[in-house]
Amino acid sequence: MSQVEFVNITIDGTTVQVPAGEMVIESARRVGIEIPHFCYHPRLTMEAGANCRMCLVEVSMPRKNPDGTLALARMPKPQTSCSLPAAEGMVIETETPMIVEARKGMLEFLLINHPLDCPICDRGGECPLQNNTMHYGAATTRFVEEKRHPPKAYPLSKYVIFDRERCIHCARCTRFASDISGDAQLDFLKRGADMEVSSFRDTEFTSLYSGNVIEVCPVGALLSRPYRFTARPWDLSTQKSICTECSNGCNIKLDHRAGKLLRVNARLNEEVNEEWTCDQGKFGMDYASHEKRLRRPLIRDGAVFREVSWDEALTHVATALSEAGPAAAFLGGARSSNEDLFVLRRLFQEVLGSQNMDHRLGPAYPSAADVRAALGSQSPTPIAAYERMTTIIVFGCDLAVELPILYLRVRKAAVRRGAKVIECQPSSYRERPHANKVTDFAHSSIWYEPGQETAIAEALAHVMTGGRDPGASDGASDAAASLPNAVAEANVEFGSAIPRLDDGPIAIIIGRDVWSRSLSVPATLKAAADKMGTPCVINTYACSVNEQGARELGILPDGSVQASAPGLNADQILHGLKDGTVKALWVSGVDIASQFHDPELVTQSLEQAPFVVVTALDLNRTATMADVVLPLASVAEYDGTYTSMERRVQRFHQAFDAGVDVREEWRIAANVGMRLGVDMPYASWRDIFGAIATSERAFAECTPDNLGDGGRLLADRNNEDSR
Amino acid sequence: MNPIRLTRDVLTPIGKGLGVTISHLGKMLGTRGRAKFTVEYPEERREQFPRTRWRHYLTRYENGLEKCIGCSLCAGACPARCIYVEAADNTDHARFSPGERYAARYEINMLRCVFCGYCQEACPTGAIVLRKEFELADYDRKDFLYTKQMLLEPIPIRPRQVRASDEAPKAAPRSEAA
Numbered sequence: 006m007s008q009v010e011f012v013n014i015t016i017d018g019t020t021v022q023v024p025a026g027e028m029v030i031e032s033a034r035r036v037g038i039e040i041p042h043f044c045y046h047p048r049l050t051m052e053a054g055a056n057c058r059m060c061l062v063e064v065s066m067p068r069k070n071p072d073g074t075l076a077l078a079r080m081p082k083p084q085t086s087c088s089l090p091a092a093e094g095m096v097i098e099t100e101t102p103m104i105v106e107a108r109k110g111m112l113e114f115l116l117i118n119h120p121l122d123c124p125i126c127d128r129g130g131e132c133p134l135q136n137n138t139m140h141y142g143a144a145t146t147r148f149v150e151e152k153r154h155p156p157k158a159y160p161l162s163k164y165v166i167f168d169r170e171r172c173i174h175c176a177r178c179t180r181f182a183s184d185i186s187g188d189a190q191l192d193f194l195k196r197g198a199d200m201e202v203s204s205f206r207d208t209e210f211t212s213l214y215s216g217n218v219i220e221v222c223p224v225g226a227l228l229s230r231p232y233r234f235t236a237r238p239w240d241l242s243t244q245k246s247i248c249t250e251c252s253n254g255c256n257i258k259l260d261h262r263a264g265k266l267l268r269v270n271a272r273l274n275e276e277v278n279e280e281w282t283c284d285q286g287k288f289g290m291d292y293a294s295h296e297k298r299l300r301r302p303l304i305r306d307g308a309v310f311r312e313v314s315w316d317e318a319l320t321h322v323a324t325a326l327s328e329a330g331p332a333a334a335f336l337g338g339a340r341s342s343n344e345d346l347f348v349l350r351r352l353f354q355e356v357l358g359s360q361n362m363d364h365r366l367g368p369a370y371p372s373a374a375d376v377r378a379a380l381g382s383q384s385p386t387p388i389a390a391y392e393r394m395t396t397i398i399v400f401g402c403d404l405a406v407e408l409p410i411l412y413l414r415v416r417k418a419a420v421r422r423g424a425k426v427i428e429c430q431p432s433s434y435r436e437r438p439h440a441n442k443v444t445d446f447a448h449s450s451i452w453y454e455p456g457q458e459t460a461i462a463e464a465l466a467h468v469m470t471g472g473r474d475p476g477a478s479d480g481a482s483d484a485a486a487s488l489p490n491a492v493a494e495a496n497v498e499f500g501s502a503i504p505r506l507d508d509g510p511i512a513i514i515i516g517r518d519v520w521s522r523s524l525s526v527p528a529t530l531k532a533a534a535d536k537m538g539t540p541c542v543i544n545t546y547a548c549s550v551n552e553q554g555a556r557e558l559g560i561l562p563d564g565s566v567q568a569s570a571p572g573l574n575a576d577q578i579l580h581g582l583k584d585g586t587v588k589a590l591w592v593s594g595v596d597i598a599s600q601f602h603d604p605e606l607v608t609q610s611l612e613q614a615p616f617v618v619v620t621a622l623d624l625n626r627t628a629t630m631a632d633v634v635l636p637l638a639s640v641a642e643y644d645g646t647y648t649s650m651e652r653r654v655q656r657f658h659q660a661f662d663a664g665v666d667v668r669e670e671w672r673i674a675a676n677v678g679m680r681l682g683v684d685m686p687y688a689s690w691r692d693i694f695g696a697i698a699t700s701e702r703a704f705a706e707c708t709p710d711n712l713g714d715g716g717r718l719l720a721d722r723n724n725e726d727s728r
Numbered sequence: 729m730n731p732i733r734l735t736r737d738v739l740t741p742i743g744k745g746l747g748v749t750i751s752h753l754g755k756m757l758g759t760r761g762r763a764k765f766t767v768e769y770p771e772e773r774r775e776q777f778p779r780t781r782w783r784h785y786l787t788r789y790e791n792g793l794e795k796c797i798g799c800s801l802c803a804g805a806c807p808a809r810c811i812y813v814e815a816a817d818n819t820d821h822a823r824f825s826p827g828e829r830y831a832a833r834y835e836i837n838m839l840r841c842v843f844c845g846y847c848q849e850a851c852p853t854g855a856i857v858l859r860k861e862f863e864l865a866d867y868d869r870k871d872f873l874y875t876k877q878m879l880l881e882p883i884p885i886r887p888r889q890v891r892a893s894d895e896a897p898k899a900a901p902r903s904e905a906a
Contacts, residue, residue, distance in 0.1 A: 124799035124852045125815075125829040158828060234815040234829050237800040263812075 014095040029086040029097055030060050038099055041108065041137045043115075043223040044175035045087035048279065050184050053176045055088040057115070059137065061107045062086045067094035083107050105141070112142035118153045119224070120170045128225030130238035134173065155201065162210040164230055164288050165219060169201055172226040178202060178218035185281065186214035187416050188440035202226070213405050213441045214413070216287035220270060220280075231288055232268045236260075244660035245272060245714065247647050248286035249340065249550040249640050253277065253388070253410040254649025254716070255286055259293075259641050259660045266294040266641050266660070274715045276389045277653065283409035292639065297623040299636035300665040310634065315666065319673070322633055323680035325616040326357060329589035334361035334578040337595035338560045339549035342645030343654065344693040345670035346551070346558045348685060349593065352674045356683045360572030361587065363562055364555035366601050367521040370574065373561045376545070379528040384721050385544045386512040387651040391418045395509025395539075398465070399428040400526060401458060402516025405441035408546060408650065411514070412441060419446040425504045429453060429461050431518075448504055458519055462526040466533030469506050469541075511541040520545040546650040554648035557703050557719065575601075582610040589616040593670060594637060598626035620670055636667040643669045644690045646712065648719070654707055655716030781845045781858035784836055786879045794824050794880065795855035798831030802847035802856055810840035811847060834876035838864060 010025040016033050023032040030040050031047065043057035061083035068078040077096055083104060086097070098104070116138065123129040155169035176193070179202060183189040190212050194203045204210045218227045241260040248255040248269070256272035269290050271282040292298075302318035303310035313321075326333050335353050338346050353359045371379075391397060391414045404412035418424035425448040432452040434442070444450050453461050511534070519526050527543050534541035547553040555561075563571035573581055579601075581587030590611075601607045611617055611630040619631035628634045641660040648654050671693055675685040687693050691709040698704045703719045711717065767774050776782075786796050798815030816832035824830035847856050856879075866872060 122827075124801060125797050125827060129799070130804070234798070234817060236814075237804065239804040240800055240813075 012091055012093040012095075014091050014093075014097060016097045017099055023091050025092070026090040029062060029064075029089045029091055029095075032091050033062075033086065033097070033099065040086050040099055041141055042087055043133060043137070043173060044177060046177055046180075046221060048185065049177060049180040049221075051088055053180060055085045057173065057175050058085060058111050059108065059115075060086045061104055061111070062089070063098040063101050063104055064089065065096040065098075066092070108137075108141040109143050112138050113147070115173050116142070116146065117148050118170070119173065120152060122171075123225075125234075126168075126171065126225035127228045127233060127237075128171075128222075132225060133223040153198075160230065161204060161227075162212075162215055164284055165210055165215050166228045166230045166233060167202070168226050168228065170226075171224050172202055173224050174200055174202070175223055177221045177223065178227055181214075181218055181221050182212065184420075185217070185413060185417075186212050186441060187420070187445055188212045188214075190440055191218065211438070211440050213284055213409060213439055214281065216284045217271070217281050229268065229288075231291065235267050236262050241267065242660070244641070244658050245656075246640060246660065247550075247649075247655050247657040248282065248290065249647075250283075250285040250289045251408060251410075252547045252549055252552055252650035253408055254550075254647060254651070254653055254655050255282055255410055256655070256715070257282060257286065257290075259290070261294075261641065261660050264294075264661045264664045266290060272714075276387070276715055277649070277651075278410045279413075281410065281413055283405075285409060290640075292622060293641040295623060298639075298665065299621065299623055299628075299634065299667070302636060302666075303624075303634040305632045315668065315676075318633055318635060319676050320680060322618050322635075323677045325589050325618070325632070326591075326677065327681050329357070329359075329587075329616065331358045332361075332581075332586065332588040333357045333359045333591070334573060334581070334587045334589070335359075335560070335591045335593065336363055336366070336575055336578060336597060337593040338362075338364040338555050339547075339552040340594040341551060341555075341670050342643075342657075342690070343551065343554045343558065343648055343697060344645045344687075344690045345593075345674070346555055346560055347693055347697050348671040348674040348678070348687065349591075350558060350560060351685065352678045353591075356678050356681050360562060360570070361578055361581075362560050362572060363575040363578065364549075364552060364560040365521070366575055366595065366597060367517075369523075369576075370521050371524045372571070372574070373556075373559075373563050374571075375524055379524045380531050380543055380545070383542055384719075385546060385651055386542045387653070387718060388414050391415055391424070391512060392422050393510065394418055394424050394512045396504070396506055396511045397424050397426045398511065398513040398530075399426065399430070399443050399447075400462070400465075400513060400515045400530075401430060401519035402514050403430075403434055403437060404443055404514070405439060406437075407516060407548060408514075411546075411650075412443070415443070415514075416446055419448075427451070427465075427503065429465065431455055459523075459525045459529065462529040466529050468503050469511075469530075469533040470536045507537055507539050510539060511537075513541065513543045515543065515545050517546075517548050548650075550649075551647045553650050553652060554646075557648055557652070558697070558701065576603075576606075579603075579606050579610040582614040585615075587614075590614055590618070592617065592619045592621075592627055592631070594620060594622075596621075596625035596627045598630065620673060635673055636665070637673075638663055638667045638669050642667065645669070645671075646690070646694060649716070652703075652719040653716040654704070654712060654719060656712045656714075776860040776862070780860045780862070781843045781848075783859055783861040783864060784841075784847070784874070784879055785857050785859055785881055786831075786834060786855055786876065787857055788881050788883065789826070790884065792883045793826055794830060795853045796831045796834065797825050797827060797829050797853055797855070798834070799829070799852060801850045801852060805846040805850035807844060807846065808840045808842050810837040811835070812837075831876060834879060836874045836879065838872040838874055839869065 011022045012025045013020055013022055014032060016036050017038055019036045021032060021036050023035065030042060030045055033040050040060045042060040044054055045060060064084045065077040065079045067075045070076050123135055129135060157168050157170055159167045161167045179191045179193060182191040190204050190210050191202055193200055195201060219229050240262050244259050246257050246259045248257045255278040256274040258270045258272045259266055260268040269287050271278060271280050273280050301312040302315055304313045304318060304321060335349060353362055388411055397415055397418060404415060415426060419426045426443060426446060427449050428443045428447045429451040432454060451461060513530055515527050527545055531543050534543060547556060562574045578587055582590060598604060598607050617631045618633040619628045620635045620637050621628045622637050622639055640657055642663040644659050646654050646656050675687050678685045694709045698707050706720055707717055786794060788794055798813055800813040803811040803813050812835045813831055814833035815829050818824060818828055818830050843858065845858050848858055
């Protein structure tokens with residue numbers, strides 16, 4: 006790292022030392038002076054920036070007089086502080102009469118074509134344009150002519166609505182689309198007075214990150230369609246939470262009103278999602294307030310369900326589970342909190358004596374022991390660490406769909422930090438309809454047909470371990486010529502542009518489709534990585550919100566060290582239900598009837614099962630086949646923690662009361678346990694989290710109070726082993 | 729007690745006070761009962777001061793459209809937090825107010841309201857007004873939750889005007905070229 010050079014500048018009489026080249030608008034923030042702005046955004050590039058002209062300041066620079074003394078020379082015109090790099094001796098003034106006048110003038114220009122329909126605008130109340138006009142603008146308008154009237158409320162996509170009238174052409178959305186999400190689906194059309202933001206020929210704005218432009222827009226031009234007209238900012242209460250739509254663990258804010266979740270916004274966490282969300286998370290959390298939510302426990306009564314009290318339902322479940330004993334089984338849990346899983350595991354292991362637990366619902370997941378054998382106990386690469394990677398290999402993973410926020414980080418690493426991204430993808434991914442593909446910024450793309458994964462992995466391993474002509478120069482090499490026969494036979498375009506792989510840390514992301522079928526790819530790459538001199542981590546990331554938590558807490562047939570013999574995995578449990586070796590099944594928070602790879606097997610098993618209890622938010626297909634259905638509290642309705650794919654334990658908070666008779670899963674499990682005579686005296690998530698910290702080595706350093714807002718990475722597994 | 733102090737502190741004030749009463753009685757008797765200082769409520773009602781603020785109304789434009797656009801500024805201004813507004817989109821099939829947005833739900837909890845009039849002050853369209861109807865007592869708590877239907881003025885009924893389309897259709901001017 007090069008030494009950062011500091012310069013002394015004076016802002017409104019305060020002298021401050023700032024890194025050379027830092028934009029003055031940022032330096033002013035350090036001394037507590039807020040310079041009003043619209044287009045400037047610290048995460049967006051300055052190309053096409055400095056166009057709102059709101060952040061003007063007066064600048065004086067030291068100049069040498071002929072006699073050698075220094076004198077301050079004032080620049081004749083005000084400068085935009087968002088594009089002005091700090092330099093030694095610079096003197097900035099932000100509140101001179103000229104600046105006050107200039108801001109007033111700029112706002113007058115901006116408002117000429119702004120409709121000022123603030124009372125009906127969803128941004129009203131949290132709108133930078135509104136706020137700045139109140140602070141710095143004129144009280145009345147002098148513009149009496151007719152304003153521009155482009156169509157209002159034009160739907161750009163399923164989620165985003167565009168009001169051209171309100172746009173002030175700050176280019177934040179277009180820069181987000183080109184700099185951050187990379188799909189560049191929004192840009193300016195036409196010039197001058199006709200300039201407008203648009204997608205190409207009004208095609209749909211299909212970016213998987215479209216929701217972010219709603220948040221970066223400094224006016225009410227880009228708005229959320231689901232949230233449209235549902236509330237004003239002062240109606241809303243906000244609570245900190247964690248997104249449940251994938252395993253990235255994005256920090257979010259839940260905006261709710263009258264016990265209903267209305268909106269999801271990103272919450273800043275530099276280590277995870279920075280300030281972005283993906284559309285899955287931003288618009289996919291509405292299940293929490295869905296009208297189909299279950300309200301009361303249900304017990305099957307012949308062909309119909311009967312609403313019963315919790316007491317009756319829990320007694321029924323306890324009786325059935327105790328009858329089954331060790332023949333009871335548990336499926337799911339990838340969407341439950343750490344606390345839920347811990348109490349459920351206690352219920353099954355200690356109370357029922359069963360190890361038949363599985364959170365994975367795939368065709369042939371490798372057992373935990375095999376994974377440990379193949380991959381060792383490396384900790385996965387944290388999201389923020391990707392910015393320090395020299396090479397990132399994406400193997401069979403549609404990142405933007407599977408791990409959307411990791412996609413943004415990998416893209417940032419490639420575009421801003423110069424990391425080389427190599428992707429090896431099934432050729433069908435080329436046809437995927439979405440706009441956010443690794444190919445756009447990949448150094449090289451290798452396409453294979455299903456079945457060729459292992460050959461590709463071997464070829465990659467070959468390159469990694471130096472199977473190249475040492476004389477070949479950087480970049481182009483004749484790697485293809487020296488590839489193993491398998492690849493040559495597979496006739497894959499391996500390309501001649503595989504870069505050098507041994508010049509810095511490598512992170513390899515292996516898609517779920519690949520590692521969940523066979524461990525040959527990760528194992529091959531791992532073996533190659535071990536031979537290399539450079540640090541290289543093979544990541545088989547979890548995909549569901551708390552799948553990593555389920556791994557850590559051992560919701561696996563062989564997850565427990567204490568258990569003498571491994572239990573049954575998901576497939577065996579379902580077959581066991583059919584042939585009667587499994588007598589009771591608890592399905593948690595997952596609709597196995599629709600999501601299991603073999604729905605036919607699930608249907609048959611559930612029909613023949615002696616007893617099935619389903620904990621769910623709504624009456625999904627699995628629940629309709631259950632004997633008892635217990636309504637769960639959604640993430641907005643209770644407190645707890647999730648473990649994200651990078652092993653970050655993060656806290657989510659209760660936003661509102663469910664208003665209906667739902668319960669947390671840990672409370673259900675503890676109640677069942679108590680009915681079976683085992684005391685589980687948990688009063689809140691804190692008690693359980695304390696118990697987890699005591700009994701699980703990985704959680705040893707965590708307490709309910711040291712998670713903070715940004716969460717905490719679990720202890721490194723390598724350290725664990727050496728202990 | 730000292731007779732001087734007794735006269736000064738007790739008898740004189742009593743005499744003055746009684747004097748006022750007697751003089752008013754005299755005036756009353758002088759007008760032979762024509763001057764009245766009470767009203768026979770509820771048969772009669774006293775006239776309210778011009779700026780009296782009592783019951784809320786949601787007003788309409790002359791064409792019958794609601795003035796309320798569901799902006800919730802009244803709810804934001806309300807110090808008692810007694811107004812609840814939910815907005816929705818106007819469509820071409822169901823248009824309630826001019827523009828895009830109207831109030832789908834508008835409720836005021838009259839038990840909480842302090843009749844400060846801030847809602848009226850905050851309203852950008854002059855939709856909510858506090859009028860002089862002061863008899864707001866009721867028997868049941870839930871009857872104090874005034875819904876939009878209760879608050880909304882009735883649609884103004886006006887004598888039907890002859891519209892252009894009602895007149896006999898005129899023949900279109902014929903083009904010369906044809």
